[in-house]
Amino acid sequence: MALDANRETINALNVFPVPDGDTGTNMLLSLRSVIEQLPDGTSESANEVAKIVARSALLGARGNSGLILAQYFKGLSEAIGEDTELTGEHFAKSIRHASDSAYKALPNPVEGTMLTVYRECAEISETAAAQNPDLESVMSIVAVEALKSVQRTPQLLPILAEAEVVDSGGFGFAVMIDGALRSLKGEDPIGRKIPVPMPNDSKFTGAIKTDFVNASEEIEWGYCTVFAIESENIDINKLRDQIAKIGRSAVVDGADGIAKVHVHMEDPGLALTMGLDYGQLSNIEIANMDTQASDWAADRREDTSSEDTNLLPVAVVAVAVGAGLKDLIISTGMGATSVLEGGDTMNPSVSDLLAAVEAAPSENVILLPNNKNIIPAALEVPTLTNKDVRVIQTLSIQTGVAALLEFNNTHDINENQKAMNSVLSEIGDGRVCIATRDANVYGNKIKKGMAFATFNEEIIAVGSEPFSVLTELIEAKGEDAEIITIYTGDSIEKDGIESTDKLLRNKFGDLEIEVIYGGQPHYDFLVAVE
Amino acid sequence: MSIAVVTDSTSDLPVNIASHHNISVVPLNVHIQDDTFRDGIDISAAEMYRKLPDQKVIPTTSAPSVGTFLEFYERLAETHDEIISIHLSSKLSLTHGSAVNAAKEMQSKGTLVKVVDTAQASMALGWTAVEVAELVAKGGTIDEAVIRAENAAGRASFVGMVDTLEYLVRGGRIGKAKGFVGSLLKFRPILTLIEGEVHPVSRVRNRGKGIAELKTMIGDAAPLSKLAVLYTTEEDLAREIAISVTDYAPDGEPIVAQLGPVVGNYLGPGALGFGLIRSASSA
Numbered sequence: 001m002a003l004d005a006n007r008e009t010i011n012a013l014n015v016f017p018v019p020d021g022d023t024g025t026n027m028l029l030s031l032r033s034v035i036e037q038l039p040d041g042t043s044e045s046a047n048e049v050a051k052i053v054a055r056s057a058l059l060g061a062r063g064n065s066g067l068i069l070a071q072y073f074k075g076l077s078e079a080i081g082e083d084t085e086l087t088g089e090h091f092a093k094s095i096r097h098a099s100d101s102a103y104k105a106l107p108n109p110v111e112g113t114m115l116t117v118y119r120e121c122a123e124i125s126e127t128a129a130a131q132n133p134d135l136e137s138v139m140s141i142v143a144v145e146a147l148k149s150v151q152r153t154p155q156l157l158p159i160l161a162e163a164e165v166v167d168s169g170g171f172g173f174a175v176m177i178d179g180a181l182r183s184l185k186g187e188d189p190i191g192r193k194i195p196v197p198m199p200n201d202s203k204f205t206g207a208i209k210t211d212f213v214n215a216s217e218e219i220e221w222g223y224c225t226v227f228a229i230e231s232e233n234i235d236i237n238k239l240r241d242q243i244a245k246i247g248r249s250a251v252v253d254g255a256d257g258i259a260k261v262h263v264h265m266e267d268p269g270l271a272l273t274m275g276l277d278y279g280q281l282s283n284i285e286i287a288n289m290d291t292q293a294s295d296w297a298a299d300r301r302e303d304t305s306s307e308d309t310n311l312l313p314v315a316v317v318a319v320a321v322g323a324g325l326k327d328l329i330i331s332t333g334m335g336a337t338s339v340l341e342g343g344d345t346m347n348p349s350v351s352d353l354l355a356a357v358e359a360a361p362s363e364n365v366i367l368l369p370n371n372k373n374i375i376p377a378a379l380e381v382p383t384l385t386n387k388d389v390r391v392i393q394t395l396s397i398q399t400g401v402a403a404l405l406e407f408n409n410t411h412d413i414n415e416n417q418k419a420m421n422s423v424l425s426e427i428g429d430g431r432v433c434i435a436t437r438d439a440n441v442y443g444n445k446i447k448k449g450m451a452f453a454t455f456n457e458e459i460i461a462v463g464s465e466p467f468s469v470l471t472e473l474i475e476a477k478g479e480d481a482e483i484i485t486i487y488t489g490d491s492i493e494k495d496g497i498e499s500t501d502k503l504l505r506n507k508f509g510d511l512e513i514e515v516i517y518g519g520q521p522h523y524d525f526l527v528a529v530e
Numbered sequence: 531m532s533i534a535v536v537t538d539s540t541s542d543l544p545v546n547i548a549s550h551h552n553i554s555v556v557p558l559n560v561h562i563q564d565d566t567f568r569d570g571i572d573i574s575a576a577e578m579y580r581k582l583p584d585q586k587v588i589p590t591t592s593a594p595s596v597g598t599f600l601e602f603y604e605r606l607a608e609t610h611d612e613i614i615s616i617h618l619s620s621k622l623s624l625t626h627g628s629a630v631n632a633a634k635e636m637q638s639k640g641t642l643v644k645v646v647d648t649a650q651a652s653m654a655l656g657w658t659a660v661e662v663a664e665l666v667a668k669g670g671t672i673d674e675a676v677i678r679a680e681n682a683a684g685r686a687s688f689v690g691m692v693d694t695l696e697y698l699v700r701g702g703r704i705g706k707a708k709g710f711v712g713s714l715l716k717f718r719p720i721l722t723l724i725e726g727e728v729h730p731v732s733r734v735r736n737r738g739k740g741i742a743e744l745k746t747m748i749g750d751a752a753p754l755s756k757l758a759v760l761y762t763t764e765e766d767l768a769r770e771i772a773i774s775v776t777d778y779a780p781d782g783e784p785i786v787a788q789l790g791p792v793v794g795n796y797l798g799p800g801a802l803g804f805g806l807i808r809s810a811s812s813a
Binding site: 333334336401409410482485514 | 706709710713714715716717724729731732733735736738739
């Protein structure tokens with residue numbers, strides 16, 4: 001895929017607000033999930049294919065960019081309607097639809113992002129299609145204009161200009177259009193690297209963070225198990241429920257006596273055995289994803305198997321990464337809370353979130369995304385399940401923990417939603433980390449290896465090591481705090497937690513401070529100021 | 531026809547209020563190591579709280595025996611025709627059961643004793659007894675007194691903010707709040723009684739915030755017919771709270787009362803709270 005060859009460049013472009021660079025990976029994996037779901041044969045008409053693609057794109061959407069990408073496929077499906085062949089007009093309509101629904105899907109649409117690229121491409125494709133409705137002709141124009149639109153993003157979003165990059169998601173979309181066009185022309189787009197359209201035609205030299213890319217490639221886990229079941233009268237909903245219970249990322253769809261099952265799990269035999277109850281199996285594909293995956297699956301099984309099989313009045317699903325934070329959330333969740341692994345560098349997909357919600361032991365589920373980039377995917381979940389799902393828009397894990405403390409298992413979902421929403425504005429979000437590359441963040445040049453502290457959306461301190469910037473952060477923002485909670489990252493040893501606690505107590509004796517092991521990657525300290 | 535009003539020591543009624551309304555208070559028992567104390571008689575709240583933080587001493591409590599109730603009832607029967615006996619939630623203690631058994635005994639001897647399970651504790655129970663005593667003083671009948679007790683208990687609330695979960699957990703009476711227990715984060719739970727069981731209200735990370743929440747809860751319950759601000763060890767803080775909620779109190783500044791050894795054994799040092807009864811018109 002064209003995205004594959006350009007993924008690392010797209011990742012490197014994704015540097016804001018913390019250089020977590022996962023846009024390329026998220027988009028690639030989202031697109032892969034579409035392709036995994038494509039029908040095998042070529043006999044399907046364009047509208048049939050588009051419908052399948054739209055559904056699988058949404059279910060496989062990973063991260064913010066993946067979800068915005070899914071809006072494009074949804075748009076494509078609606079634009080084609082009952083027509084059987086894809087034209088330039090359909091293409092124009094699909095981008096228009098993608099643009100409109102993406103703007104709607106995000107709580108705070110920001111210009112200079114993928115949204116802008118969508119909107120400008122929609123305008124251009126409409127004009128082009130009016131002149132010549134041929135698909136190849138329209139796509140050729142859009143492919144060129146998409147890159148130009150990407151080139152202009154730093155003019156609209158000052159942070160991009162500061163960091164000397166262009167928008168990563170927008171570039172990913174342009175790469176995808178280019179790949180699709182070349183494929184349409186009969187060329188092989190695989191391996192083609194597209195130069196980043198930097199302003200003033202300068203060259204993008206972003207170093208590639210291989211450690212990060214490695215990490216994001218570890219998103220998948222266990223065995224990806226895909227197979228078809230052939231039988232008349234398959235109860236798809238029942239099958240889907242069962243598969244979702246035993247595995248993750250379950251996608252089960254079907255028509256005319258064939259059901260397609262896609263599930264990630266540690267023991268693919270379980271899914272196959274279950275499938276055999278429904279009919280004959282075919283097209284079995286099992287891929288080992290990686291080793292970290294199986295730990296994850298085992299963790300997850302522990303979480304769910306210990307739950308009482310009785311349904312609870314309300315359950316909570318919280319997204320978190322880090323052993324300490326997971327324990328903290330489970331222990332604070334009043335026996336009704338499960339944790340879905342994910343965070344900055346590993347945005348769970350809509351289907352991951354959906355699977356966790358379906359597995360939660362209640363018909364009423366509160367979802368805590370705990371990350372700005374996971375909120376849009378979380379907001380898709382309520383429409384995809386029969387359960388009553390409320391998304392509390394927690395921007396950070398610190399806010400998520402504060403919201404969870406408001407959770408009360410004797411109250412109904414409405415009261416809980418209200419109480420949990422009420423604290424969102426009361427938590428200041430502090431973070432301390434070490435820059436993994438040279439970056440220009442909120443107007444401050446930060447050299448690779450420097451420690452820096454942010455609070456909400458500003459830089460508070462830059463220094464040589466994390467503890468000193470942490471104390472500067474507390475000095476600057478802790479004065480009027482009722483309580484400050486500090487979650488230590490996986491870079492801090494156990495005895496480092498005690499010494500941090502002691503040092504802070506000595507320095508800030510009059511402040512109420514609690515230091516607790518978080519175990520999160522990337523951030524040496526996460527700080528909640530209440 | 532005279533009616534005696536009885537409650538138990540978990541009502542936390544200050545002595546002057548109990549005696550003013552002629553309310554007899556049956557003590558529960560507090561057991562510390564090998565010694566047994568009658569709540570409020572052999573052991574004061576202050577003594578209890580001095581002993582509590584000592585990890586080696588884990589006091590327990592027990593209901594008054596049927597015999598203790600009989601002693602009270604028999605003595606009161608000498609000067610009264612009927613008795614109404616108003617008690618702590620039967621879900622938290624066997625006190626109500628002892629009273630019921632003693633009442634049967636009294637009935638066979640010809641004295642009517644009506645026992646009411648208020649499903650409340652502390653001053654929510656105490657104020658219920660006071661409302662009943664007020665009705666009895668105005669000449670209410672025993673049946674009216676029972677209805678008033680049930681009605682007042684329904685309008686009553688007891689809320690406590692605990693400084694640490696430790697005492698509640700070791701006492702085992704945490705009811706629906708048991709989900710609170712495991713959290714790795716330090717917080718102060720605010721608890722109440724609903725249908726006689728301990729229910730979680732909220733978890734606060736900071737005492738100031740918790741005090742603000744208590745005040746808000748008092749304001750939300752207004753108009754009130756009775757209000758007491760409660761504490762185990764920090765009288766000054768309780769007085770500050772009382773002053774700031776004076777507007778909601780029916781007769782000027784609210785009563786400030788110390789939580790007694792039994793309830794205090796579960797809430798522990800540093801606990802703050804309130805017991806109130808909403809006005810009948812707002813119920």
